[in-house]
Amino acid sequence: MADVRTDHPLAGGRQAALARGEPRRGWLARREALYGYAFISPWLFGLLAFTAGPLLAAFYFSFTEYPILSEPTWIGLENYERIFTEDEQFITSLINTAVYVGIRVPLHLGLAFGLALMLNRTIRGIGFFRTAIYLPSMIPIVAMAVIWRILLDPRVGYVNYFGGLLGLPEVNWLTSEAWVKPVIVFVSLWQVGIPMIIFLAGLGGIPEQLYEAAEIDGANPLQKLVSVTIPMMTPVILYNVVIDIINSFQVFAYAFILTRGGPNDATLFYVLYIYRQAFQYFQMGYASALSAILFVIVLILTLILLRSSNRWVHYERI
Amino acid sequence: MSASSVARPASAGTRPAFGRRKIIDRVLTYGSLALVSAIMMMPLYLMILISFRPADRAFTYPPDLWFTYFTLDNYPDALFRLLPFSLYLRNTVIIASLVIVGELVACSLVAYGFARFRFPGRDALFVVLLATLMVPFVVRLVPLFILFQKLGWINTFLPLVVPSFFGTPFFIFLMRQFFMTIPSELVDAARIDGAGELRIWAQIMMPLSKPVLAAVAIFAFQNTWNDFLGPLVFLQKAEVRTIILGLYGLMGMFVEWHLVMAAVVAAVTPLIIVFFIFQRFFVKGITVSGLKG
Numbered sequence: 001m002a003d004v005r006t007d008h009p010l011a012g013g014r015q016a017a018l019a020r021g022e023p024r025r026g027w028l029a030r031r032e033a034l035y036g037y038a039f040i041s042p043w044l045f046g047l048l049a050f051t052a053g054p055l056l057a058a059f060y061f062s063f064t065e066y067p068i069l070s071e072p073t074w075i076g077l078e079n080y081e082r083i084f085t086e087d088e089q090f091i092t093s094l095i096n097t098a099v100y101v102g103i104r105v106p107l108h109l110g111l112a113f114g115l116a117l118m119l120n121r122t123i124r125g126i127g128f129f130r131t132a133i134y135l136p137s138m139i140p141i142v143a144m145a146v147i148w149r150i151l152l153d154p155r156v157g158y159v160n161y162f163g164g165l166l167g168l169p170e171v172n173w174l175t176s177e178a179w180v181k182p183v184i185v186f187v188s189l190w191q192v193g194i195p196m197i198i199f200l201a202g203l204g205g206i207p208e209q210l211y212e213a214a215e216i217d218g219a220n221p222l223q224k225l226v227s228v229t230i231p232m233m234t235p236v237i238l239y240n241v242v243i244d245i246i247n248s249f250q251v252f253a254y255a256f257i258l259t260r261g262g263p264n265d266a267t268l269f270y271v272l273y274i275y276r277q278a279f280q281y282f283q284m285g286y287a288s289a290l291s292a293i294l295f296v297i298v299l300i301l302t303l304i305l306l307r308s309s310n311r312w313v314h315y316e317r318i
Numbered sequence: 319m320s321a322s323s324v325a326r327p328a329s330a331g332t333r334p335a336f337g338r339r340k341i342i343d344r345v346l347t348y349g350s351l352a353l354v355s356a357i358m359m360m361p362l363y364l365m366i367l368i369s370f371r372p373a374d375r376a377f378t379y380p381p382d383l384w385f386t387y388f389t390l391d392n393y394p395d396a397l398f399r400l401l402p403f404s405l406y407l408r409n410t411v412i413i414a415s416l417v418i419v420g421e422l423v424a425c426s427l428v429a430y431g432f433a434r435f436r437f438p439g440r441d442a443l444f445v446v447l448l449a450t451l452m453v454p455f456v457v458r459l460v461p462l463f464i465l466f467q468k469l470g471w472i473n474t475f476l477p478l479v480v481p482s483f484f485g486t487p488f489f490i491f492l493m494r495q496f497f498m499t500i501p502s503e504l505v506d507a508a509r510i511d512g513a514g515e516l517r518i519w520a521q522i523m524m525p526l527s528k529p530v531l532a533a534v535a536i537f538a539f540q541n542t543w544n545d546f547l548g549p550l551v552f553l554q555k556a557e558v559r560t561i562i563l564g565l566y567g568l569m570g571m572f573v574e575w576h577l578v579m580a581a582v583v584a585a586v587t588p589l590i591i592v593f594f595i596f597q598r599f600f601v602k603g604i605t606v607s608g609l610k611g
Contacts, residue, residue: 029436032435032436032437033435033436033437033438034437035431035435035515036431036432036435036436036437036440037431037437038431039427039428039430039431039432039435039515039519040427040428040431040432040443042424042427042428042483042484042485043424043428043447043484043485043487043490044443045484046424046481046484046485047446047447047450047484049484050458050462050481050484051450051453051458053461053465054458054461054462054465055453055457055458055461057461057464057465058457058458058460058461061460061461061464068464068467115354118350118351118354119351121347123344123347125348126351128355129351129352129354129355131597132355132358132359133354133355133358135358135359135362135590135593136358136359136361136362138540138544138586138589138590138593139362139586139589140543140544140546140562140565140585140586140589141544141546142544142546142562142565142566143365143562143565143582143585143586144361145569146565146568146569146578146579146582147361147362147364147365147579147582148361149569150368150575150578150579151361151364156376156377156379156575158364158381161379161380161381162381190358190361242452243451246452246454249454250454250455250456252456252546252547253546253547257566257569271456271547274456274459274460275456275547275551278459278460278463279463279551284460284464287460288460288461291456291457291459291460292457294454294456294457295453295454295457298452298453298454298457299452302452
């Protein structure tokens with residue numbers, strides 16, 4: 001290391017050079033590049049072994065018949081043909097999931113945004129309220145499902161009792177085909193903490209001068225929300241929408257525990273269907289084809305959102 | 319939004335009309351916050367309530383929302399008789415500890431590489447890293463199961479632990495954003511003193527990055543503790559089960575709900591304790607990540 005004392009490749013003025021984006025030349029650059037690759041090599045290996053490799057493998061298995069105990073045999077497009085032409089449960093699970101995503105994402109993010117606005121204050125005791133509202137989001141979904149299983153019980157549950165006090169009809173929530181999806185969305189809304197904290201961090205980053213300027217122009221609170229807060233928050237909103245859609249597409253535990261996909265497949269969500277094909281019927285090839293379709297759906301949705309973003313996301317900075 | 323107008327001290331007495339509006343504003347603010355908090359906390363409250371109810375009073379009609387009937391017996395019953403809780407706890411703690419160590423070491427090395435070195439393809443690779451955030455876990459689940467089965471890792475902790483030693487994109491992203499905020503003069507000074515890159519990482523970057531390391535540790539702890547699909551698929555034997563799988567197992571049996579609630583309370587208590595100890599790092603870890611727009 002003695003040789004680098006006076007003329008270390010990375011020392012001095014580097015930040016400025018980085019900012020100017022100047023290319024480096026010679027062995028100094030090679031040395032820095034080697035260090036860079038060395039430091040990121042764990043992730044590169046993990047990317048190949050646990051993400052890219054499995055994605056390619058799933059793609060390959062989707063063209064095979066692969067009952068877990070024997071070797072995969074190539075069957076071409078047969079899995080996809082069956083999925084798109086014969087498999088009614090595929091259609092059902094896709095529609096169920098789309099309905100769930102379509103109801104949940106706006107409600108979940110609307111609630112998260114509203115709560116973040118409420119909590120974005122510097123008043124005494126605000127930390128207590130932030131904690132209280134975040135706390136349920138830490139609870140494992142399995143635990144939440146157990147709790148709601150009891151609260152929704154038609155015999156002993158509290159939901160029907162208090163609903164009755166409000167004049168609502170008595171419903172067997174988890175066995176009603178009409179009610180079960182809205183109920184699962186409703187139950188999932190208690191876990192609003194992560195998008196809420198991200199919104200809260202975003203709200204904290206909006207410069208106070210913008211509000212002061214708006215006030216000088218005579219804006220009322222609603223006008224400030226519409227013309228300052230929401231435009232400034234669009235990058236955070238985009239992030240939350242993309243992540244929430246991806247997460248909601250993977251809804252599994254609530255249905256797996258509360259309803260087992262029933263009644264009459266009303267909560268057979270897509271991931272639950274993949275799980276059944278893979279780990280109950282052990283059809284790894286068929287499950288891989290279903291997984292590949294999910295990947296393409298999520299990819300297309302994400303690309304559409306990112307593409308549309310230059311029309312509604314503002315990146316101005318002060 | 320109206321933070322400044324609420325926080326500003328009132329010029330008391332001189333403008334009574336303003337004062338009254340302020341009081342109304344304050345009552346509305348606290349009232350709505352209290353109402354929302356109560357609704358959000360309600361399931362947790364009822365869970366705790368039922369966990370302390372004696373069997374014959376677990377559900378009274380009409381519902382009684384106070385600790386009128388109280389017993390401690392459910393806890394020993396649920397944790398020793400109903401479930402091998404200490405075994406599940408031990409398994410979960412082992413997995414979570416190893417995952418935390420793996421994530422902290424791997425993610426900070428990788429993040430340091432992305433934050434402080436220039437190399438061909440760096441920015442493209444970082445975009446790839448961000449893109450992998452959007453790959454649903456379930457898409458990889460089937461091939462990962464086949465891979466781990468071939469390796470003989472099913473029914474061991476390895477499928478849940480080993481990937482964390484290669485980093486998780488979201489944590490790498492958080493750390494990289496934090497590292498970018500550390501003044502490069504500190505690192506440069508160490509380089510001039512002849513410190514090697516690993517030493518700079520260990521002795522300069524790590525001590526300066528405690529907030530983000532703590533945030534990642536907590537997120538990793540929570541994710542591992544709460545994980546359901548991974549353990550469900552990779553851990554099938556009873557003796558390797560995690561706490562969450564134990565809770566799930568209870569749903570399949572015909573059991574008394576007051577005991578189930580005691581088990582749920584016991585399962586989430588460590589999460590809540592850790593949350594309260596490290597609470598202040600949560601928001602900080604996200605705030606520095608640059609998600610604030």
